[in-house]
Amino acid sequence: MVLKKIKDELGPSLYFTERQTRRSRLTASASKISTADETNDAKEMSEFESKELLSSSPQSNRQHDLMISKRRRSQFKTENDSKDWIAAAKTKKQRVSRVTSTETLPTRPPPHFWPMYNQIKKMRSRIKAPVDEMGCANVATAVSGLSDGKVYRFQCLISLMLSSQTKDEVNFQVMKILQDYFISKGYEHGLSLEAILDIDELVLDQLIYKVGFHRRKATYIKQTAIILHEKYNGEIPRTIEEITSFPGVGPKMGFLLLQIAWNINTGIGVDTHMQRMARIFKWVPASKNMDPEYIRRCFESMLWDHKEEWSRINPILVGFGQVVCLPQRPRCDVCTLSRTGICPAVDKALLKKADMDKKNGIKIDSKSRGDLTNLIKDIEDLC
Numbered sequence: 001m002v003l004k005k006i007k008d009e010l011g012p013s014l015y016f017t018e019r020q021t022r023r024s025r026l027t028a029s030a031s032k033i034s035t036a037d038e039t040n041d042a043k044e045m046s047e048f049e050s051k052e053l054l055s056s057s058p059q060s061n062r063q064h065d066l067m068i069s070k071r072r073r074s075q076f077k078t079e080n081d082s083k084d085w086i087a088a089a090k091t092k093k094q095r096v097s098r099v100t101s102t103e104t105l106p107t108r109p110p111p112h113f114w115p116m117y118n119q120i121k122k123m124r125s126r127i128k129a130p131v132d133e134m135g136c137a138n139v140a141t142a143v144s145g146l147s148d149g150k151v152y153r154f155q156c157l158i159s160l161m162l163s164s165q166t167k168d169e170v171n172f173q174v175m176k177i178l179q180d181y182f183i184s185k186g187y188e189h190g191l192s193l194e195a196i197l198d199i200d201e202l203v204l205d206q207l208i209y210k211v212g213f214h215r216r217k218a219t220y221i222k223q224t225a226i227i228l229h230e231k232y233n234g235e236i237p238r239t240i241e242e243i244t245s246f247p248g249v250g251p252k253m254g255f256l257l258l259q260i261a262w263n264i265n266t267g268i269g270v271d272t273h274m275q276r277m278a279r280i281f282k283w284v285p286a287s288k289n290m291d292p293e294y295i296r297r298c299f300e301s302m303l304w305d306h307k308e309e310w311s312r313i314n315p316i317l318v319g320f321g322q323v324v325c326l327p328q329r330p331r332c333d334v335c336t337l338s339r340t341g342i343c344p345a346v347d348k349a350l351l352k353k354a355d356m357d358k359k360n361g362i363k364i365d366s367k368s369r370g371d372l373t374n375l376i377k378d379i380e381d382l383c
């Protein structure tokens with residue numbers, strides 16, 4: 001009965017996805033996770049998946065039905081207890097940590113920061129990365145054509161909520177699926193607050209199944225929509241404290257949302273690429289806990305007199321991390337920093353191999369998630 005209802009609601013293509021076995025869905029989910037851009041929630045994620053695995057053992061359809069009805073009851077309860085949610089959000093401990101008097105943060109970047117960062121900026125102007133077209137700053141406009149207004153801002157929030165543990169390319173696909181689905185259901189602007197308030201959580205989960213943690217995200221998106229509707233008249237608030245009170249929304253998403261939706265620049269959104277680069281490039285002082293919050297506070301402190309960089313640094317470093325300085329096997333062979341002697345993380349063995357390949361007439365590998373054509377030309381001229 002449940003499947004038939006979903007089939008009627010979604011049509012044959014999405015119904016087909018529901019017919020996948022639980023095991024294959026878990027396998028797909030695991031593969032998505034292994035290639036995910038972000039790892040900040042890795043521990044939490046693996047615990048979550050283990051619970052899923054336990055609950056997915058072949059215990060018959062009866063157990064599955066019970067689980068569905070339990071979730072339906074919980075959804076009903078959530079929707080009817082939305083005021084409790086708002087109260088809970090109010091009292092929730094704020095996750096945006098502030099600089100404490102005992103914390104020692106660098107007041108300026110190390111000497112090699114600006115030479116490296118400026119060179120990375122130059123490279124970024126020569127390459128195209130997934131974040132440039134499909135990142136959260138562009139995805140709402142790309143799928144709906146909107147670039148301002150309440151609906152646009154809501155779409156920015158949803159794209160950010162979907163983006164954690166998910167590649168930009170996949171996030172873009174899912175935003176397009178949502179937009180097309182809601183347009184087909186008669187919503188003038190497609191993905192909007194009204195559409196999310198109306199949709200069944202299970203159907204939403206089906207629509208966003210390609211993103212990591214889709215079940216949890218479907219729940220968070222529904223809950224956030226209710227909070228926005230009841231507390232903020234459907235508008236995105238303008239402070240980081242209010243935004244991070246939404247379930248599933250942390251400082252990274254919050255600061256990026258303020259920049260994208262309101263052009264408010266009160267903090268730096270630090271993602272996993274930035275966290276990694278800050279550490280391996282030795283841009284921030286070593287600390288026991290080099291988590292994104294520590295990196296964010298360091299960046300904000302170091303760049304206090306360069307606030308114009310607060311909104312630029314994320315897309316610059318994320319795009320660079322997506323196509324050149326990859327988390328595994330960075331492409332030092334195409335990076336113009338590799339021969340300057342200022343990158344502390346350069347892979348010298350890879351450079352030796354690149355020199356040998358050049359001698360033997362082997363061309364530089366241009367395979368990438370982005371477009372490296374211009375950068376390869378630059379590096380060929382340099383070497």
Ligand code: SF4
Pocket residue numbers: 324325326330331332335336337338343344345346347
């Ligand atoms: S590690 Fe390699 S790719 Fe990354 S910045 Fe250094 S030289 Fe460039």
